[in-house]
């Protein structure tokens with residue numbers, strides 16, 4: 001830290017700054033360049049084009065490197081996240097979309113038989129899934145909800161930036177509260193980590209991401225059970241419900257679905273070969 005501060009204070013030279021960041025974050029030069037490029041929102045190849053930094057650029061870079069060192073996810077520092085083809089704004093306090101969820105959207109596209117006209121997303125966060133679905137299904141009208149006002153504010157920003165306001169509507173609320181009507185597709189990546197496992201999550205998640213987005217209660221499936229049970233009133237006859245789940249919840253969910261007399265459901269694996277996705281729908285195969 002002292003070395004870095006010294007270098008930052010004494011030098012505006014990019015090569016020295018890269019060396020200092022590499023030392024401070026304990027990463028190699030390549031990674032240090034990638035981090036600096038991301039933190040400065042510049043392509044990496046441009047870093048050395050202007051080999052010195054202005055004083056205020058240096059101060060901002062310094063404080064961002066320190067935030068990163070303290071465990072803050074880089075997405076909260078840059079306020080950007082890439083989700084499929086879209087660069088989205090992400091505000092601290094809103095769940096950061098994960099790569100598994102990009103895979104979830106791909107899987108939905110493969111499984112949904114026809115083009116859905118009306119889509120409902122519960123727990124939209126920064127709006128990533130709904131925005132991806134809006135791009136996949138240009139005819140669809142999407143309603144996305146979240147209990148968190150900050151998430152809705154974040155999603156509104158992204159929907160506006162991508163000019164999707166006429167097709168993606170946002171609503172703050174608890175589960176299906178205030179939802180009227182039926183949908184062809186109900187989708188959710190809900191809070192699903194069992195409470196006892198919350199302590200094992202990486203520090204950057206525990207300390208910086210919103211726990212209400214992650215904590216699935218004592219068994220990890222309480223939220224999903226409500227999501228499914230209440231969702232049946234909002235699913236069209238040939239509709240499909242798609243839910244991202246915890247790989248360890250398959251047994252509990254199978255038991256729950258059977259107890260609800262739901263005959264038509266199946267689980268699918270993610271790219272790491274783990275059961276991650278649950279699909280429920282009258283017209284689909286059972287497993």
Ligand SMILES: C[S@@+](CC[C@H](N)C(=O)[O-])C[C@H]1O[C@@H](n2cnc3c(N)ncnc32)[C@H](O)[C@@H]1O
Pocket residue numbers: 095096097098101122123124125126127128129145146147148151173174175189190191212213214
């Ligand atoms: C795991 S995050 C998923 C966010 C986003 N869909 C994604 O995939 O990146 C779960 C989201 O559900 C929201 N949520 C939690 N409890 C809720 C509830 N009772 N009703 C609606 N949304 C809820 C959280 O605020 C959070 O944004």
